[in-house]
Amino acid sequence: MNTLVAAAKKEGTLNVIALPPTWANYGTIINTFEKNYGITVNSTLPDGTSQQEVDAVKQENGSPKAPDVLDVGLAVALANTKLFAPYEVSTWSDIPAAQKEPSGLWYEDYGGYMAIGYEAKFGTITSLSQLLTPKFKGAVALNGNPTAANAALNGVMLANLAEGGTPSDISKGVAFFHQLKQVGNFNPISATGATIKAGSTPVVFNWDYLNLSSYVGVPGWKVFVPSGVALGGYYAQAINKNAPHPAAARLWEEFLYSQASTGGQNLWLQGGARPVEQQAMTSAGTINTSAASTLPSVSGTPVFLSQSQSSDAATYLATNWAKAVG
Amino acid sequence: MTVAATTKTGVRPSWAGRRPPAPAWVGTVPFLAYVAIFLLWPTGIVVINALKNPNGAWAFANLSELGNPLIRGYFIGSFKLCLLSAVAGAVLGAILAYAVASGDPDGLIRRLYLSVSGVLAQFGGVTLAFAFLVTIGPVGLLFHASWYFDFPWGIGLIYTYFQIPLMVLVFMPAIDGLKVQWREASENLGSSAWQYWRYVGGPLLAPAFLGGALLLFANALSAFATIQAWENQIAYIVPQQISTAMSSEVGLSSVNVASLLALGLVIMVAIVMTIYTLLQRRAARWLR
Numbered sequence: 001m002n003t004l005v006a007a008a009k010k011e012g013t014l015n016v017i018a019l020p021p022t023w024a025n026y027g028t029i030i031n032t033f034e035k036n037y038g039i040t041v042n043s044t045l046p047d048g049t050s051q052q053e054v055d056a057v058k059q060e061n062g063s064p065k066a067p068d069v070l071d072v073g074l075a076v077a078l079a080n081t082k083l084f085a086p087y088e089v090s091t092w093s094d095i096p097a098a099q100k101e102p103s104g105l106w107y108e109d110y111g112g113y114m115a116i117g118y119e120a121k122f123g124t125i126t127s128l129s130q131l132l133t134p135k136f137k138g139a140v141a142l143n144g145n146p147t148a149a150n151a152a153l154n155g156v157m158l159a160n161l162a163e164g165g166t167p168s169d170i171s172k173g174v175a176f177f178h179q180l181k182q183v184g185n186f187n188p189i190s191a192t193g194a195t196i197k198a199g200s201t202p203v204v205f206n207w208d209y210l211n212l213s214s215y216v217g218v219p220g221w222k223v224f225v226p227s228g229v230a231l232g233g234y235y236a237q238a239i240n241k242n243a244p245h246p247a248a249a250r251l252w253e254e255f256l257y258s259q260a261s262t263g264g265q266n267l268w269l270q271g272g273a274r275p276v277e278q279q280a281m282t283s284a285g286t287i288n289t290s291a292a293s294t295l296p297s298v299s300g301t302p303v304f305l306s307q308s309q310s311s312d313a314a315t316y317l318a319t320n321w322a323k324a325v326g
Numbered sequence: 327m328t329v330a331a332t333t334k335t336g337v338r339p340s341w342a343g344r345r346p347p348a349p350a351w352v353g354t355v356p357f358l359a360y361v362a363i364f365l366l367w368p369t370g371i372v373v374i375n376a377l378k379n380p381n382g383a384w385a386f387a388n389l390s391e392l393g394n395p396l397i398r399g400y401f402i403g404s405f406k407l408c409l410l411s412a413v414a415g416a417v418l419g420a421i422l423a424y425a426v427a428s429g430d431p432d433g434l435i436r437r438l439y440l441s442v443s444g445v446l447a448q449f450g451g452v453t454l455a456f457a458f459l460v461t462i463g464p465v466g467l468l469f470h471a472s473w474y475f476d477f478p479w480g481i482g483l484i485y486t487y488f489q490i491p492l493m494v495l496v497f498m499p500a501i502d503g504l505k506v507q508w509r510e511a512s513e514n515l516g517s518s519a520w521q522y523w524r525y526v527g528g529p530l531l532a533p534a535f536l537g538g539a540l541l542l543f544a545n546a547l548s549a550f551a552t553i554q555a556w557e558n559q560i561a562y563i564v565p566q567q568i569s570t571a572m573s574s575e576v577g578l579s580s581v582n583v584a585s586l587l588a589l590g591l592v593i594m595v596a597i598v599m600t601i602y603t604l605l606q607r608r609a610a611r612w613l614r
Contacts, residue, residue: 050575188557314576
């Protein structure tokens with residue numbers, strides 16, 4: 001570890017990509033890393049998508065500006081393993097086996113559950129069907145186009161599971177959004193921090209760590225999770241195999257998977273995201289319990305879409321989404 | 327060098343003592359290089375990618391995908407939106423241009439309209455979408471239009487915001503080209519206002535009007551940021567679907583599909599611009 005720190009300090013710089021400072025506490029995480037190790041972090045394209053991260057790795061291959069480390073959705077990680085260098089962090093054994101690639105090409109980092117965030121003026125939502133009532137005219141939005149954005153695909157899947165669908169067949173979710181569209185409650189605006197604050201997208205299907213009142217900045221913002229539906233999703237870390245700063249990249253991973261009180265795992269937790277080592281940390285007593293207690297509670301058996309379930313859903317959406325809500 | 331030249335031919339060349347004259351085509355090199363690098367090269371990449379499969383092998387069968395109802399739907403969406411915004415923009419822009427042109431040619435109003443049009447014709451993208459969002463969107467300051475998300479009406483209305491000023495700019499020269507003597511001549515021959523417009527003014531302006539409408543059509547075809555900020559959860563038009571095909575993180579991304587869609591757009595623009603050029607040539611006869 002000391003040799004790694006020395007080598008990373010010698011490199012002096014780390015290139016990261018697509019890490020919004022307000023997303024899962026990344027602003028604080030980057031600052032803490034810079035302060036601890038005296039390494040400058042260059043953060044590019046903070047609002048980029050996972051696919052754009054991978055594109056940057058390919059296009060800037062060999063340049064000193066190429067991203068050193070990636071934080072990508074699972075589908076993108078699985079499709080691009082040949083771009084990654086295997087690495088096992090020192091807390092490797094605390095990452096559940098299902099949430100990492102055995103040789104260390106990628107390893108899940110943090111995640112959360114799908115939830116429906118909404119403004120306090122709507123009262124309290126207790127069931128999905130309430131969203132079809134006239135009160136929600138033009139109000140209900142997703143976080144992007146489900147044929148492009150992972151968060152939006154999972155939004156449709158949340159409705160699907162709540163309507164009695166199964167993870168391998170998303171059609172009931174699409175049917176729900178078709179109904180929403182027909183009663184005029186579907187809102188096709190791109191939901192961003194700005195539109196939520198402006199009130200243009202007052203009801204948003206999104207990951208629970210992006211649906212925190214502190215994140216969206218709307219006083220009284222509430223969260224509803226359909227009962228018994230725990231649809232989870234995790235992002236994954238990977239190191240660019242041609243990283244311009246290989247030691248800093250590995251030190252960054254060590255920092256992110258550190259269970260120290262100001263290590264990456266607890267910092268993600270303070271940003272409302274669930275760190276991948278949460279279970280091990282809870283038994284070891286290294287978790288920040290007050291941050292853990294503020295997480296929205298989830299009932300039911302957690303569902304994580306498998307690779308094939310996710311691609312089946314995407315294929316179905318490619319043909320049916322535009323028809324259902326266009 | 328001068329000596330050598332004279333002894334060789336025995337006649338002093340006219341450029342003796344100066345640099346030899348460059349061939350005429352040299353002057354076009356910067357332009358041609360620019361066009362080659364920024365237009366032909368990228369277009370070539372698009373065409374090649376459109377005709378390959380993800381493994382890099384040739385796949386001319388890709389072209390049949392343009393007949394796929396799903397893909398055709400995006401082209402129909404683009405066509406609808408462009409047609410609506412071009413017709414609305416052309417009609418309203420032409421009326422506005424005529425109203426402004428019939429005023430004092432050096433007056434304040436005219437200068438004001440032209441400079442404002444110059445600015446607004448370039449006003450688009452996220453700023454424009456957001457401006458409409460806060461005026462007629464779900465929490466609109468002015469009113470809450472219930473049809474604002476009905477494609478293509480809502481977004482078509484937004485597009486007219488930059489289409490009308492563009493039409494004013496391109497149509498004004500045509501109206502200025504209408505000589506007042508023609509009107510006087512037709513009135514001297516006893517024609518009514520209706521007859522003047524039916525037999526003289528209308529036919530003269532028609533090519534410029536149609537040309538302007540086509541330009542607006544092509545202009546709307548490539549607009550992307552505005553609609554993407556307005557309604558991005560569904561892809562209605564080709565540029566939106568290109569974006570999905572380029573950046574999908576749920577496993578639907580394909581450079582080849584994106585290129586194929588782009589190729590379709592290139593063909594659409596080529597058709598529109600060819601007709602535009604023909605019309606411009608016809609219109610130019612009267613503007614000398």
